[in-house]
Amino acid sequence: MTRNHPNQPASSRRFLVPMLTSGFVVLVLLALGVWQLDRMEAKQQLIARVTARVNEPAVALPAASQWQMLNKPADDFLKVTVSGRYLHERETYLFMLYAPPGERDPTPGYAVITPLKREDGSIVLVNRGFVPDSKRDPANRPQSLGAETVAITGLLRLPQSRSWFDADDAPAKRLFYTRDPKAMAKAVGLDQVAPFVIDADVTAVAGGWPKGGNTVISFSDNHLQYAITWFTLALAVSALFVIWYRQNRSRPQPDNDE
16 A cells, blocks of 8 residues: 655655766766866966967977977977078968958968978978968069078977868868978978978068068967856756755655555
């Protein structure tokens, strides 16, 4: 026979699974929030480091024997100097949007990536700067194709990671949508180049094109917003459990007596 006891306290076992489940979810959400705070601190340190680095005096580019060690985030944006002769016949082109100083609307075009052969024979890819599509053909900017030895000051940039939104590269046309020194070198028949690109500074080029100094130093820093979201969700789950518990703790429980 089944009897209902309106005043019987709710069994603690009834709340055990919901309590443990809610507690686990809250802990996970809190951990995600703390993780975002840690990432925010790391990002802020990176921004401060890069901001300070780009304003420091340039240093000579390390010897080729040390290039493979320049692969850490701390090496990105290092200001360096390098000299050599451009191999203009082996240019490649990296799609980019460029907004001249004082203008807000960017213009689509290309960064001209040209191999620079140093005196020791080693080769570095240099982002000489932006050209619009009408200037991508070297024949339309002959003054920029000098054969003399040049000295370049710029920022060392590590390879980019390809995202889902990047268009496919077209190596046969020397067109690229991510900064990939290895792929760019392969497209023009070079197999031994530096594993990074140097973005040339704003120093004027004969004929006015390409226009250097277009490195975008920008970092997304939404980690505080994400942390607040996770902490808010943790609070919401806790509140929902409390509300559910209060609504159900005094409800009568079925009691089966045989």
